[in-house]
Amino acid sequence: MMMGKVYLIGAGPGRLDYLTLRAKELLSIAEVLVYDALVEPKILELVSSKSLKIDVGKRGGLPSTEQQTINQLLVEYCLQGKQVVRLKGGDPLIFGRVYPEMRSLHDAGCDFELVPGITSALAAPLLAGIPLTDKDLGRCFAVFSGHDTNILDWGALAKIDTLVILMAGKSLGIIIEQLQANGRSSDEAIAIIRNCSLVTQQIWTGTLADILDQTDGVSLSPSIIIIGQVVNLRIMSDHLPLWGQTILVTRAAEQKSQFTNLLEAQGASVVEMPALEIRPPSSWQSLDNAIAILNQFDWLILTSANGVEYFFNRLATLGKDTRALAGVKIAVVGKKTAAILKHFGIQPDFIPPEYVADSLCDRFPENLEGKKILFPRVETGGREVLVKDLSQRGATVIEVAAYESGCPSKIDLRASMALQQHKINIITFASSKTVQNFYNLIQQVTNPLSLLENVCIASIGPQTSKTCLELFGRVDLEAKEYTLEGLTDAIINRLNNL
Known part of the structure; x- marks a missing residue:
């Protein structure tokens, strides 16, 4: 063994x-x-x-x-x-x-x-902008637990410049009383940091004389308490713009969200809810047939990250690599799609500036008359506007199923609980399909639309907004730039203007 x-x-x-x-x-x-x-x-x-x-x-x-x-x-x-x-x-x-x-x-x-x-003993003061040491005000500090106040040497502790106390929410009054009885001034500065590092972090500052009044009736667990003159040196950097916001991100079940990273970098607490299941198409035949004659196409159009990954993975499965695309130009929709394409070592020839498929034809870099275009796409449920526009401009478009997307059978438990407990401030949607699937999933909950009361519905673009209006009766914000970065900016701008 x-x-x-x-x-x-x-x-x-x-x-x-x-x-x-x-x-x-x-x-x-x-x-x-x-x-x-x-x-x-x-x-x-x-x-x-x-x-x-x-x-x-x-x-x-x-x-x-x-x-x-x-x-x-x-x-x-x-x-x-x-x-x-x-x-x-x-x-x-x-x-x-x-x-x-x-x-x-x-x-x-x-x-x-x-x-x-x-340890939170060091992290909490730091995240509150409090230096534990200072050449004039804090040459040393002590860390101790507030659990067993009877066994502590309060005479010795009262002489130490800075005190950091863990697990002391319930014994704060005793700690203050003992320190004052052993010579600590009632004007001594104190800070209490609860839930340090989390979006729910709270900070109280005051003196030994007034901190109990400030926190009367408040649960101080879990918290870190700092006592000493260094508390007066506290300087906080500007709060991140999404601090205090809990955002629900709808995403594909198999994919960790890039969007989550963007939102968390701005201070948000993110709950991810799988609202799409990405899987192979019912048959590879049409895609395999197209790959066999790739050199006959003028353009390859890819409108999603899933389309890129499934196309190139299938190319490799058939024993081919990117050399099979020699002479074929590639157009992609969206920054994320372009980024995934770069992972395969390819730079797209064209990205429409509006980042949406509807604008691809209007901005196409060459005359489409007589061009042969390969369009690997989702098997069912995709929009037909792009194919229609390309065909009307004289192109021959070969649509092939590269992947399929569906709705998960059950709503994610963590997301469901957060919605039912009304902990979500904002729900984001990056596609019409995630809107539709989210709507279907919340039907598993009693009074589903009540989950959206006082929740901001955020959309990445016009088509997604249209689906939100159809199913929810409203959309509260729409990105000006139809990208995840654009949606992040739109959320920040909305909060700044409230």
Whole structure:
């Protein structure tokens, strides 16, 4: 049997972005995942769907898995020859209760590896713009837990320039009382950062005298508390324009969304909802026949990233490469389509400036009379306008099925819950088909159109907007440039003008 191994990994302060490269690599190969109450579900998506996932998270006030049980799980799966990832928030060796797990693994002869994570004790002040050290105001700092306030040496702690306190939401009043009793001024600066790094991050600043009034009635879990003069040095950079917005992105089931990366870079929290299933056509015959006579075509037109990938993958399956396109010019619709084409080492000869198929004919770079055009496309449900326009201008268009798209059978659980709990601020659609499929999927929920109340419906272009109007009765914004970048800009502009 292959030797098992356990990886004790820190997940960082919460956001997927702050996970280490080593942690991402190990999550991708995990056969068993034993994880705590992580703050961003996307981290769990890095693990294969075939892996066993065991939630042992400790949540305040709720029943939790006994530490001994966790130790046994790690040992048992390791001895079975499994690659086991033990995932904990922050850094595993800072208030992570990892030592008992290390001890149990060592005693059982199990191999293990420690992988550091960014602790919230350091990340929270940084993300709040607070320097933990300063040559004049903060020459040292101490990090401690607010759980057991009775055993702490408050006389010693009160003398330290800066204090960073974890798990102290419920004991804040006691901490303030003890510090003041041991000589700390009531005017001492304090900051509280809740849900650091997440879109729900909140920050309170004040003094030991007034912070309790500011946070009265507010749950401060999970939070980091910083006490010291360095809090007065706080400088925040401008907020990202989409900070605080939760955006639902409809996408193909098999594809990780480039759009998600664009939105998250602007501060948004993104929920991805698979609304398309891309699969091979019912028959390859028509595409294979066209590939066999590629040299007879003047132009190859590709209007989607899926069309590009399926066409070139089929070309390779038939034992051909890009040399088979010698003498054939290529027109593509959209920046993303062009970008995928470049992955195959080809630069398109023409991209219509409006990035939509409807403008391709109007801007075509040469007379179409007598031209023979190959158009690999979706098998069913595609629009006929492009073929009609090309044919009316004298071209002979050979349409072939390169792929098929359909609607998933079930609505994504995470997306469904976010909609039903009214956590979504904006829903984005990059094609008419995703609009139609989204509409079909939400019929599985009671009162489906109520899910869209107070939600902004964002469209990438005119045809997508038309479908939104037909099915939802409205569309709230449309990109001026019909690209994902254009849609991102349109969302930002709308929020700036509210």
